[in-house]
Amino acid sequence: MRSALLAVLALVVAGAIVLTLLTLPVRVPASGLxxxxxxxxxxxxxxxxxxxxxxxxxxxxxxxxxxxxxxxxxxxxxxxxxxxxxxxxxxxxxxxxxxxxxxxxxxxxxxxxxxxxxxxxxxxxxxxxxxxxxxxxxxxxxxxxxxxxxxxxxxxxxxxxxxxxxxxxxxxxxxxxxxVDGKSVTPDPKASAELNRGAYLVLAAGHCSECHSSRDLLGGIVKAKEFAGALNPEGKGDVPNITPSDDGIGDWTVEDIAYLLETGNTPGFDTIGENMVPVQENMAKLTPEDRTAIAVFLKSLPPRPDAAQKPAQTGGREVEQ
Incomplete structure (x- = not known):
């Protein structure tokens, strides 16, 4: 019995040590800058x-x-x-x-x-x-x-x-x-400079996937549904699908997307609102070349069906989310 208890204790201690090591912070060393x-x-x-x-x-x-x-x-x-x-x-x-x-x-x-x-x-x-x-x-x-x-x-x-x-x-x-792996966006050598710039602005600085993507049970982004829309994390409505699918922006041109980022106006003569307003106002401060690069990257995404489970609505889809 004593041997069994000691073995269990040893396993618990070993498990605690392993868990501690696995949860230690990973840091960029000074030499990495x-x-x-x-x-x-x-x-x-x-x-x-x-x-x-x-x-x-x-x-x-x-x-x-x-x-x-x-x-x-x-x-x-x-x-x-x-x-x-x-x-x-x-x-x-x-x-x-x-x-x-x-x-x-x-x-x-x-x-x-x-x-x-x-x-x-x-x-x-x-x-x-x-x-x-x-x-x-x-x-x-x-x-x-x-x-x-x-x-x-x-x-x-x-x-x-x-x-x-x-x-x-x-x-x-x-x-x-x-x-988390701490890696910067790696430019695709087969893609244009414009597409790579758009990828950087969307994936890194703009962090667009954080709102426009569904999450798994652990709170991580579901890569197979990235940019395909999600429920609003603060509880009201949904965040739109921004992939070039029928559920998203498939019928939008690069010029339509760039114009939305500049003015807040959609191709359907509507305007964005609520949480997207400050995002659009920031994008309007970018250079026209960067707004176009963002649009080019979004149009290059794989088309995906809408991933958000939207609540019942009496009218059409709300664009202001």
Missing amino acids: PSHAPDIANGKYIFTPAGCAECHAVPVKACDDLNTKDKETLAGGRCLKTSYGTFNVPNISPDKATGIGSWTTLDFVNAMKQGVAPDGSHLYPAFPYTSYQRLTFEDLIDLKAYLDSLPAVKHRVAPHALRFPYNLRQALGLWKRLY
Whole structure:
């Protein structure tokens, strides 16, 4: 009996050690950063399609009394209510006490590429590092330089309020082994420069798949249904299919898509609304060449049937989701 108990104890200890090792954070080493002089202007350009202000500076649904319409005041405070619980969006202004002013460039790169905070804790993927990991090191260095140039705001945001077991932050180490590899978008040598640029803007900076894709039981994107639409994670309606299928944008031309990104107007003489408005406003600030590149990439996606299980409606499909 004693031998059996010791064997069980040994297995438990071994299992705990293995689990601990598997959940340890993976970091980019200092030697992994390229020698690159920060370009603040490019950092500002990347900031726009990345949509940082839409979560970190928008006063809509603020969880406290902070209220600003300045997209360069990134003090956080918005709350995202999901089925996992409430995520309170952090302060990413360069304030050293409550923001990310004390973060080094390497700290920032590890947050964006590996979902790891400077103290080694895992960050929740409500912050879409599963897409931001695809950004190049150079663009991340530039983005950090731009963020450091913005106003520092002293504003402490409340911690997340998540349900069990989602509040077990260390378990994210296992989750990230499935969905995070820290690799940048690799240009396709057989594709045009325009198509590769569109892929980079959609897959990395624009993180379009984060909203327009269905997720599995673990919260990861279902690759076979990527960009084919999804239920709105905040509970209202659905997010449209943006693949070139009959259920999506199959009858849209490249020019139609680029025009929508510039103006917010659809080919059917409708306008987008709600959650897509700030996204479109950001895309309107891109160069015409980049908007066209995005359109070219979207038209190159495999056509997929609509993956969202839409609630019953009395009329047609709502384009504003």
